[in-house]
Amino acid sequence: xxxxxxxxxxxxxxxxxxxxxxxxxxxxxxxxxxxxxxxxxxxxxxxxxxxxxxxxxxxxxxxxxxxxxxxxxxxxxxxxxxxxxxxxxxxxxxxxxxxxxxxxxxxxxxxxxxxxxxxxxxxxxxxxxxxxxxxxxxxxxxxxxxxxxxxxxxxxxxxxxxxxxxxxxxxxxxxxxxxxxxxxxxxxxxxxxxxxxxxxxxxxxxxxxxxxxxxxxxxxxxxxxxxxxxxxxxxxxxxxxxxxxxxxxxxxxxxxxxxxxxxxxxxxxxxxxxxxxxxxxxxxxxxxxxx
Amino acid sequence: xxxxxxxxxxxxxxxxxxxxxxxxxxxxxxxxxxxxxxxxxxxxxxxxxxxxxxxxxxxxxxxxxxxxxxxxxxxxxxxxxxxxxxxxxxxxxxxxxxxxxxxxxxxxxxxxxxxxxxxxxxxxxxxxxxxxxxxxxxxxxxxxxxxxxxxxxxxxxxxxxxxxxxxxxxxxxxxxxxxxxxxxxxxxxxxxxxxxxxxxxxxxxxxxxxxxxxxxxxxxxxxxxxxxxxxxxxxxxxxxxxxxxxxxxxxxxxxxxxxxxxxxxxxxxxxxxxxxxxxxxxxxxxxxxxxxxxxxxxxxxxxxxxxxxxxxxxxxxxxxxxxx
Amino acid sequence: xxxxxxxxxxxxxxxxxxxxxxxxxxxxxxxxxxxxxxxxxxxxxxxxxxxxxxxxxxxxxxxxxxxxxxxxxxxxxxxxxxxxxxxxxxxxxxxxxxxxxxxxxxxxxxxxxxxxxxxxxxxxxxxxxxxxxxxxxxxxxxxxxxxxxxxxxxxxxxxxxxxxxxxxxxxxxxxxxxxxxxxxxxxxxxxxxxxxxxxxxxxxxxxxxxxxxxxxxxxxxxxxxxxxxxxxxxxxxxxxxxxxx
Numbered sequence: 054x055x056x057x058x059x060x061x062x063x064x065x066x067x068x069x070x071x072x073x074x075x076x077x078x079x080x081x082x083x084x085x086x087x088x089x090x091x092x093x094x095x096x097x098x099x100x101x102x103x104x105x106x107x108x109x110x111x112x113x114x115x116x117x118x119x120x121x122x123x124x125x126x127x128x129x130x131x132x133x134x135x136x137x138x139x140x141x142x143x144x145x146x147x148x149x150x151x152x153x154x155x156x157x158x159x160x161x162x163x164x165x166x167x168x169x170x171x172x173x174x175x176x177x178x179x180x181x182x183x184x185x186x187x188x189x190x191x192x193x194x195x196x197x198x199x200x201x202x203x204x205x206x207x208x209x210x211x212x213x214x215x216x217x218x219x220x221x222x223x224x225x226x227x228x229x230x231x232x233x234x235x236x237x238x239x240x241x242x243x244x245x246x247x248x249x250x251x252x253x254x255x256x257x258x259x260x261x262x263x264x265x266x267x268x269x270x271x272x273x274x275x276x277x278x279x280x281x282x283x284x285x286x287x288x289x290x291x292x293x294x295x296x297x298x299x300x301x302x303x304x305x306x307x308x309x310x311x312x313x314x315x316x317x318x319x320x321x322x323x324x325x326x327x328x329x330x331x332x333x334x335x336x337x338x339x340x341x342x343x344x
Numbered sequence: 345x346x347x348x349x350x351x352x353x354x355x356x357x358x359x360x361x362x363x364x365x366x367x368x369x370x371x372x373x374x375x376x377x378x379x380x381x382x383x384x385x386x387x388x389x390x391x392x393x394x395x396x397x398x399x400x401x402x403x404x405x406x407x408x409x410x411x412x413x414x415x416x417x418x419x420x421x422x423x424x425x426x427x428x429x430x431x432x433x434x435x436x437x438x439x440x441x442x443x444x445x446x447x448x449x450x451x452x453x454x455x456x457x458x459x460x461x462x463x464x465x466x467x468x469x470x471x472x473x474x475x476x477x478x479x480x481x482x483x484x485x486x487x488x489x490x491x492x493x494x495x496x497x498x499x500x501x502x503x504x505x506x507x508x509x510x511x512x513x514x515x516x517x518x519x520x521x522x523x524x525x526x527x528x529x530x531x532x533x534x535x536x537x538x539x540x541x542x543x544x545x546x547x548x549x550x551x552x553x554x555x556x557x558x559x560x561x562x563x564x565x566x567x568x569x570x571x572x573x574x575x576x577x578x579x580x581x582x583x584x585x586x587x588x589x590x591x592x593x594x595x596x597x598x599x600x601x602x603x604x605x606x607x608x609x610x611x612x613x614x615x616x617x618x619x620x621x622x623x624x625x626x627x628x629x630x631x632x633x634x635x636x637x638x639x640x641x642x643x644x645x646x647x648x649x650x651x652x653x654x655x656x657x658x659x660x661x662x663x664x665x666x667x668x
Numbered sequence: 669x670x671x672x673x674x675x676x677x678x679x680x681x682x683x684x685x686x687x688x689x690x691x692x693x694x695x696x697x698x699x700x701x702x703x704x705x706x707x708x709x710x711x712x713x714x715x716x717x718x719x720x721x722x723x724x725x726x727x728x729x730x731x732x733x734x735x736x737x738x739x740x741x742x743x744x745x746x747x748x749x750x751x752x753x754x755x756x757x758x759x760x761x762x763x764x765x766x767x768x769x770x771x772x773x774x775x776x777x778x779x780x781x782x783x784x785x786x787x788x789x790x791x792x793x794x795x796x797x798x799x800x801x802x803x804x805x806x807x808x809x810x811x812x813x814x815x816x817x818x819x820x821x822x823x824x825x826x827x828x829x830x831x832x833x834x835x836x837x838x839x840x841x842x843x844x845x846x847x848x849x850x851x852x853x854x855x856x857x858x859x860x861x862x863x864x865x866x867x868x869x870x871x872x873x874x875x876x877x878x879x880x881x882x883x884x885x886x887x888x889x890x891x892x893x894x895x896x897x898x899x900x901x902x903x904x905x906x907x908x909x910x911x912x913x
Contacts, residue, residue: 155632534758543773
């Protein structure tokens, strides 16, 4: 039993990181109808930035974190929005989807070619010393990840529900035309959403770098997991993405331990089929009214 | 009508080119051309479902897999290639119908999820049903077709075999899309609600859009397997479906020449760039982004420009309609 | 037998009641007007009759056949055509193609529509109608390139293509200039003279009063009055619904 709890905590720990990426993904979809196929690379790029600032240039941790977030929000937030999104959104969903696919390839192979194809090690931020909580043994890293993610996601939730800007985002997500008529500057809001997403992925990168090793191609599976998380948990609610991320993390960790590799796939399969058949909008998703 | 007249000549020219090129190409380039033709078949299918009927399908690779595995598995038991192809196409058509049903209930991104989920499911089944599919190892030495003593085993012979099938697919797609069905598909894409109100049965046409697109994918898949000589589940992942999506959008959604141009560009461009040593994928990625920024309606727009230019050079009258 | 009979039609959206127990009938060859303040349920009524929405209760009978809740394509094939308040066309298709779509599903089977290529009759009819409406020269233009008034005419033309028994017009005069209004009124009267049955939703009182011999008034989802234009103009319930206390 203790084993199970430990594994679940480990699953929640990695799941919290997936959730951060999934939430950003869902935010982009909600406010700007952008399916960001480069979301995985949006985590990899800041991870490399973190290596640059923290490991190579030896900035103190907080400074490195800040620098990474700033680089991410400038390049992947404002940069992507102004250069790609503004122009392509008018043409419907698909051209932008293809452009993000191109973007993901661009980031991935640029990092491989111009930096290194090898995996870069990254020091642990939190100590990996085991701590005993009752009968359960966890590491400070796991607790640290969960708390950090909780703070970030909590802050985001507060921003969205309590601030004027956040409520404007909700308005745009629900009805763009109406929001615009109400005087909300939709273009600026989309930029803010992209900036938020870039910040989320940067923070996720900081947490995942010690766990995964920083390599140019980790974006592929990360992006896919963010996508699964959004599908399963709910594509149109933040808490859906949160649930999805946690579920993916927990199922991944538990099935690696308990289910032989033969059936691991089948397990994931069953969950996916169940969600798609029973509730295609996701477990905590909301069925959108079609006219 | 002007549309039909313009449509046929470039296709005839392309066919002529296709007949003559193998005589001058080396083995590798012939392989790339053969692969391009297979991808043209697949892209035409997706263009029908997504481009003409407006139904999002992110599981095209799954339909392709039915064709590939049918041919590979049945080939292992001595079943002739053509029979394997028919089985694969029928399977793909059937599953296309199945996927059509969610399309009746949900739209857009939900449909994207469902089709995406189907792709993942098929991939996982292929990987785990080892007794049938060989699991992760797949099936090696997939036989090429043979008619009695005459075998299509040589690369050149198989190329012409593929070309023949590609011609059949292009001709049949042309026939379908220039019929009342083609108009009904486009009406559904343009304004689904209005289409229904003028008598277009969403159920019938959406199911057909999925099923026919899937059938073409199955055809392409059946030709893919012997071209490579082996198949494994890794060829039928979401990445592959996204690759077909790229072809169709880059080429020009809902335009007949779109998938031909798109398949050509997505297959040949990386090869052309290969000389640049490792940078080629980066240049390719940049090209994709630039193509979307400057030609979001697809490269077929360039083709339109060329056509309009040559037309205005020969005759003063212009039509304000856009061709299909 | 009434051409169209609506019995006790009800439609809820969650807790909002859009239609409550509306009944009315339409005789063949009639030109019926349906009026009422905004939100009274007029378009919802059309939507329920044509199958775009499924009613929560009540029945719709067309030529004696119960078509309640049948899908729009079936209703269309039975002979009911309509236009829309907010223009609904096929934007990237030409004017002629828009007209042809409206004709093609009325006859034949799914398979015949794949195989049969011949369209001379339908094309001739489409051209004839476009001529009648004065937009024949726009035949090859994309529907999205037309002006608002031209789009309204195309919408009207599409409704006429299948030679329907019943035509439902939803605010045909909305946003249209006075010359065009007279134009459209003329077309409607001429077609009505030839035997086409119309039900027209309109806000433009002048139009309704001069066009229609019988008018039904809806308010807040209920039928509150019915009669000739003169009777309606004097009816206190009607005045109350529009102007309130």
